[in-house]
Amino acid sequence: RKEVEQDPGPFNVPEGATVAFNCTYSNSASQSFFWYRQDCRKEPKLLMSVYSSGNEDGRFTAQLNRASQYISLLIRDSKLSDSATYLCVVNRGGTYKYIFGTGTRLKVLA
Amino acid sequence: GAGVSQSPSNKVTEKGKDVELRCDPISGHTALYWYRQSLGQGLEFLIYFQGNSAPDKSGLPSDRFSAERTGGSVSTLTIQRTQQEDSAVYLCASSLVTGRGNEQFFGPGTRLTVL
Numbered sequence: 029r030k031e032v033e034q035d036p037g038p039f040n041v042p043e044g045a046t047v048a049f050n051c052t053y054s055n056s057a058s059q060s061f062f063w064y065r066q067d068c069r070k071e072p073k074l075l076m077s078v079y080s081s082g083n084e085d086g087r088f089t090a091q092l093n094r095a096s097q098y099i100s101l102l103i104r105d106s107k108l109s110d111s112a113t114y115l116c117v118v119n120r121g122g123t124y125k126y127i128f129g130t131g132t133r134l135k136v137l138a
Numbered sequence: 139g140a141g142v143s144q145s146p147s148n149k150v151t152e153k154g155k156d157v158e159l160r161c162d163p164i165s166g167h168t169a170l171y172w173y174r175q176s177l178g179q180g181l182e183f184l185i186y187f188q189g190n191s192a193p194d195k196s197g198l199p200s201d202r203f204s205a206e207r208t209g210g211s212v213s214t215l216t217i218q219r220t221q222q223e224d225s226a227v228y229l230c231a232s233s234l235v236t237g238r239g240n241e242q243f244f245g246p247g248t249r250l251t252v253l
Contacts, residue, residue, distance in 0.1 A: 071244035130180035
């Protein structure tokens with residue numbers, strides 16, 4: 029089993045739709061969680077950190093469920109510009125090593 | 139301010155040759171990471187530098203791979219006797235070390251093609 033697992037997609041959604049991605053992790057000692065966005069042939073960029081209490085940034089909401097060992101990303105009112113690959117990132121507990129998921133690809137359609 | 143820079147942006151080499159990839163992190167960032175991303179794959183951790191501590195080399199795939207970080211700043215990833223399976227995008231990232239986890243800032247990557 030991979031340490032961080034994501035559904036590769038693609039998720040094809042119309043503009044304005046709400047879409048959610050999940051990411052599961054296997055190391056219960058993991059302490060830091062992030063969502064990164066990667067556009068085609070570009071470097072990853074931080075979208076948002078994921079805090080225990082959940083957090084929201086505009087149209088984006090991230091949640092952490094430690095008991096079930098998953099994090100989620102909800103995107104409301106999808107825009108064409110949201111089309112990208114979303115990478116789940118989890119640190120290996122007690123270290124500064126970060127494990128990246130293979131990403132979930134989102135396509136927002138006009 | 140300046141972000142993470144990497145050079146070269148593209149490198150084509152012949153099997154068996156050595157290559158050097160360079161990373162200039164953001165000034166003041168003490169942590170530096172190297173990753174490899176093959177086509178359609180996730181990022182594979184290679185090596186991590188933090189300040190003056192011994193680097194975490196646990197992700198280097200073979201002894202043909204090595205990396206240095208001089209003066210706590212610039213880093214060089216060297217691949218000796220390159221093989222076709224080394225073809226990938228090599229990404230460097232730097233970060234500050236904070237208590238809430240570290241946002242990593244990535245460079246644009248070096249696309250390596252081994253013929």
